[in-house]
Amino acid sequence: MSTLTDRSIPTHSQARRYGLFVCLMAALAGLLFGLDIGVISGALPFIAKHFVLSDRYQEWIVSSMMVGAAIGALGAGWLSWRLGRRNALVLAAVLFIVGSLYSGVAGSPVHLIGARLVLGLAVGMASFTAPLYLSEVAPRHVRGAMISTYQLMITVGILAAFLSNIGLSYIADWRWMLGVIAIPAVFFLAGVLALPDSPRWLLQRNRAAEARSVLQRLYGNSADVQAELDQVNEDNTRPQKGWSLLRKNSNFRRSVLLGVVLQVFQQLTGINVVMYYAPRIFELAGYATHEQQLWATVIVGLVNVLATFGAIAFVDRWGRKPILYAGCAVMACGRCSLGVLLHVGVAGLTAQMLAVAALLLFIAGFAMSAGPLVWILCSEIQPQQGRDFGIAVSTLVNWVANMAVAATFLSLLSTVGEANTFVLYAVLNVVFAAVVFFYVPETRGVSLEKLGNDLMSGKRLRDLGKGQ
Numbered sequence: 165m166s167t168l169t170d171r172s173i174p175t176h177s178q179a180r181r182y183g184l185f186v187c188l189m190a191a192l193a194g195l196l197f198g199l200d201i202g203v204i205s206g207a208l209p210f211i212a213k214h215f216v217l218s219d220r221y222q223e224w225i226v227s228s229m230m231v232g233a234a235i236g237a238l239g240a241g242w243l244s245w246r247l248g249r250r251n252a253l254v255l256a257a258v259l260f261i262v263g264s265l266y267s268g269v270a271g272s273p274v275h276l277i278g279a280r281l282v283l284g285l286a287v288g289m290a291s292f293t294a295p296l297y298l299s300e301v302a303p304r305h306v307r308g309a310m311i312s313t314y315q316l317m318i319t320v321g322i323l324a325a326f327l328s329n330i331g332l333s334y335i336a337d338w339r340w341m342l343g344v345i346a347i348p349a350v351f352f353l354a355g356v357l358a359l360p361d362s363p364r365w366l367l368q369r370n371r372a373a374e375a376r377s378v379l380q381r382l383y384g385n386s387a388d389v390q391a392e393l394d395q396v397n398e399d400n401t402r403p404q405k406g407w408s409l410l411r412k413n414s415n416f417r418r419s420v421l422l423g424v425v426l427q428v429f430q431q432l433t434g435i436n437v438v439m440y441y442a443p444r445i446f447e448l449a450g451y452a453t454h455e456q457q458l459w460a461t462v463i464v465g466l467v468n469v470l471a472t473f474g475a476i477a478f479v480d481r482w483g484r485k486p487i488l489y490a491g492c493a494v495m496a497c498g499r500c501s502l503g504v505l506l507h508v509g510v511a512g513l514t515a516q517m518l519a520v521a522a523l524l525l526f527i528a529g530f531a532m533s534a535g536p537l538v539w540i541l542c543s544e545i546q547p548q549q550g551r552d553f554g555i556a557v558s559t560l561v562n563w564v565a566n567m568a569v570a571a572t573f574l575s576l577l578s579t580v581g582e583a584n585t586f587v588l589y590a591v592l593n594v595v596f597a598a599v600v601f602f603y604v605p606e607t608r609g610v611s612l613e614k615l616g617n618d619l620m621s622g623k624r625l626r627d628l629g630k631g632q
C-alpha cells in the first residue's frame with residue numbers, strides 16, 4: 165500500500181470525524197454484547213413455556229452463551245494476532261448474524277443451546293478484540309474514555325434488548341426476540357468492514373507503510389503521526405510474551421492473578437443474575453403479570469445506562485478505589501434490603517415498590533463502579549510485555565465466572581432460599597471491597613509505563629503507581 169501524499173493528508177476535522185467513526189464502529193461490539201445479554205431475560209419465559217423446560221434446562225440455555233464466550237475470548241487472542249484485530253471483529257460480526265438467525269429458528273432446546281454457543285463465540289471474540297482494537301487506534305488522550313464508552317454501549321445494548329422484549333412480548337414470540345438481533349449485527353458487519361487495520365498490529369507484522377497511512381487518516385497531523393510511530397516502535401522493542409513470561413516471572417503472575425480476581429468479583433456481585441433473570445426476580449417481588457415484570461426490567465436497564473455516565477464523569481476525578489468502595493457499599497445495601505424484604509414477604513404495593521428500589525440501588529452501585537472500573541483496571545494493570553495475554557486471561561475468566569453464576573442461580577434459589585441468596589451476594593460485595601482495599605492500586609493519572617515498571621520491580625500491588 166502506498167503512503168499518503170501531501171494532497172491526501174486529511175484536515176484536522178476530517179481526521180477527528182474519521183477517528184470518531186472508527187471508535188464508534190468498534191464500540192458497536194459492546195452494543196451487540198449487551199443485546200445478547202439482555203434479550204434472554206425477556207425471551208426465557210416464552211422459551212420455557214414453548215418447550216416445557218425444567219430449571220436446569222433453562223439455566224443451560226442462558227449459560228451456553230457464556231461457554232461459547234469463554235472459548236471465543238481465548239481463541240480471540242490468537243485470531244486477532246494471526247488475522248488482525250479488524251478481521252477478528254469481522255469474523256465476530258458474521259458469527260453474531262449466524263447465531264442470531266439460528267437461535268430464531270431453533271427447533272429444539274438442544275439447537276437453541278447450539279445457537280447460543282455460536283453467539284457466545286461472537287460475544288467472547290468481540291469482548292476481547294473490541295477494547296484491544298480501541299486502545300490501539302484511539303488517540304492516547306481519549307483512550308480511557310473510549311474503554312468506558314465501550315461499557316456504555318454494553319448497557320445501551322442491554323436496555324435496547326429489554327425494550328425490544330417488551331415490544332415483542334405483545335406478539336409473545338421468542339423467535340423474533342432472538343432473531344431480530346441479526347439486524348444490528350448486519351450494521352456492525354458493514355461498519356467493521358469499513359474499519360482500517362490497527363496500526364500497532366500492522367507495525368508488529370512489519371507493514372509500516374500501511375500503519376503510517378492509517379495513522380495519517382486518524383491523526384491528520386504529521387507530527388502526531390511520527391510521535392505515535394516512535395512510541396509504538398519503542399513498545400515493540402518489548403515483544404508480547406504470554407505463557408513464557410507467566411512461567412518465569414512471579415511479578416507478572418501477580419498482575420494476571422489480580423485481573424482474574426477482579427473479574428471474578430465483578431461477576432460475584434451477581435449483576436448478571438439480574439440481567440438474565442430480572443422478570444423472575446420481579447415475580448418473586450410480587451409483580452404478577454409478565455408485562456409488569458418486563459416494564460420493571462426496562463427501568464433496571466435505564467438505571468444501568470444512567471449510572472454508567474456517573475462512572476465516566478468521576479473516574480478520572482475521584483480515582484478508581486473510592487468509586488469502587490462507594491459502589492460496593494451501595495450494592496451491598498441494595499442486595500441486603502432485597503433479601504430482608506423477601507424474607508418478611510413482599511405483600512402490598514409499598515413493599516413491591518421497595519423491592520424494586522432495592523434492586524435499582526444495587527444496579528446503580530454496579531454501573532457506577534464495578535461495571536466499567538473492572539474493565540478499565542484490567543487493561544491498566546498488565547505490564548506492556550504481557551498485556552495481550554493478561555487481558556485475554558481476565559476476559560476469559562469474566563465469562564467463566566459469568567457462566568458459573570448464571571448456571572447456579574435458580575438452583576441456589578431453591579436450595580438456600582430466595583432471601584438467603586440475595587444476602588449471600590451482599591456478603592460477597594463486602595468481600596469485594598476488602599479485596600480492593602488490600603490489593604488494588606490507585607491507577608488514576610499514573611502512566612501505564614510506571615505501573616508496569618513498579619509491578620515488574622516487585623512493588624506491592626496496592627502501592628503500584630505511588631511515589632516517584
Ligand code: BGC
Binds near residue numbers: 319430435
Ligand atoms: C459485565 C457484564 C454485565 C454488564 C452489565 C459488564 O461490565 O462484564 O457481565 O452484564 O457489565 O452492564
